[in-house]
Amino acid sequence: MHVEPLAYRMRPRTIEEVVGQQHLVGPGKIIWRMVQAKMLSSMILYGPPGTGKTSIASAIAGSTKYAFRTLNAATDTKKDLQIVVEEAKMSGTVILLLDEIHRLDKAKQDFLLPHLESGKIILIGATTENPYININPAIRSRTQIFEVHPLKTNEMRVAVERALQDPERGLGKLPIQIDDDAETQLLTATNGDLRSALNGLELAAKSTPPNDAGQIHLTLPIIEESVQKRSLVADKNGDGHYDTVSAFQKSIRGSDVDAALHYLARLIEAGDLPSIARRLSVIAYEDVGLANPPACERTILAIQAAERLGFPEGRIPLANAVIELCLSPKSNSAIMAIDAALSRLHQGHYGRIPDHLKDAHYQGAAKLGHGTDYKYPHDYPEDWVRQQYLPTAIKDDQYYHPKHNGRFETAYAKQYQALRNAQGKQS
Structure with missing residues (x-):
């Protein structure tokens, strides 16, 4: 005889029974x-x-008394959708929960769209993927998008206690005694995944024989063996991954050592050394840059050491790099400078390369006037001579605006301004 899992049996019947997501329900x-x-x-x-x-979908249906049907966008067919639509035409509004909606193909989507507009089908799409990235705009434009969050520990506790006490749908008929540390493990190991917590609880309860007192005593070791610890880091191609690397960079940029180490730990736990290496390289040159060039060099060396060592030892040079980047003075002047130059270029501001800078190595270049008036800086005192390098149309452009957040760029700023002054340019 098939028995539905505890998490399925304990699904809320009305909107008032929903645990968590109070910002929506x-x-x-x-x-x-x-x-x-x-x-x-x-x-x-x-x-x-x-x-x-x-x-939430089943609670909406229970509260409104509308018919409720569940399909999967990846495995169910267009014919399955047609059956739901025919039911709606005959009996009225149907709430359709479409799981994995990000995998809805074009044929199913085109079939659904007119029925969504008529209001006969109330579509509730469920997805773990960012809908703004992974769902077709035609569907997005006809739906409201709501983000749900991992449940907090106190919210998880309400649901677990309800399941332990409910004699009809839950485990209330079983003489269960759960230790405090075991319940804490149950609530925290699943990282806000209530389904995993409830199903782990049921596995522990039904696989543990009663003790001499007739009680099913759930201890910490029993819960640890019954509940799979859920990773804090999503699949490396998923939305959670990008959120983690984004938080990682922003924490270093914000000079928060402990936050940066936390997100580094998440990425290490996922074993994602390529993403760590790429992101640290970007951070070093984008966010620290000219304020502390030696830190950029040491970051690359730390990445190379980590790649040679692998995990777990690779965590050590990576931690060194992260801490140094956090505590280093910051400057984004280099990325801002090149982006400014690219922006001007894309706007059509480039002009002709001055003739004296053009290639003069081939026969006939002099007849074209290429390179003939070029002044070789090393022929002059201090290996510098005033001459125009930018095209005439943009000769006064300035892309680099130095900062003074570290001794290196402070020195660069002084030299940069001196050279601009010598060229007769205004900042």
Whole structure:
């Protein structure tokens, strides 16, 4: 006899039973208001696994008494969609939960669109992928997008206690005693994934024989063996990965050593050395740059050492680099300078290369006037001579605006201004 998992049995029947996501379903919030007014619109629920996307959909259906159907965009066919649409035509509004909506192909999408506009089908799409990146604009324009978040520990505790006490859908008929440290492990190891926590709890309860007192005593070791610890880092091609590397760079840019080490630890835990190496190289030259060029060089050496060592030892040079970059003075003047030059170029400001700078190594160049008036700087005192290098049309352009956040760029700024003055240019 097939028995549904505990997480399935404990799904909320009304919007009031939803645990977490109070920014959407709490009293006065948008989904709560939709349900109260029975003015539902199609939506996409986006967030990590086990955070309540399906629960919210079933709770909406339970609160409004509309028919509720579930399909998977990847595995169910266009014919399956047609059956749901025919049901809506015959019996009224149907709420359709479409899991993995980011995998909806064009044929299914084209079939669905007119039915969404008519309001017969209320689509609730569920996805772990960023809909602004992975879902077709035609679907996005007909839905509201709501992000759901991993559940907090106190929210997880409410759901777990409810499951332990419910005698009909939960484990209330079993004489379960769970130690405090075991419950804490259950609530934290799954990183906000309630489905994993509930199913792990059920596995622990049903695989542990009663003790002499007739109780099912769940200890920390039992919970550790029954619940798979969920990684803090998503798949390297997923949205969570990009969020992590973004937070990593922004923490270093903001000079927060502890935050940067935290995000480095997440990436190390995922074993993603290529992403760490690439991101640290970018950070060194984009965010520290001319304020501390030796730190950039040492970062590259640390990356090379980590690549030779591999994990776990590779974490050591990486930590050195991250701490130094965090504590270093910062300057983004180099990236701002090249971006300014590229921007002017894209706007059509470039002009002709001055004749005296053109290639003069071939026979006949002198007849064209190429290179004939070029002044070789090493023939002059201090190996410098005043002459024009930019095209005449943009000869007064300035792209580099030095900062004074470290001794290196402060010195560069002084030299840069002296050279501009000698050229007769204004800053």
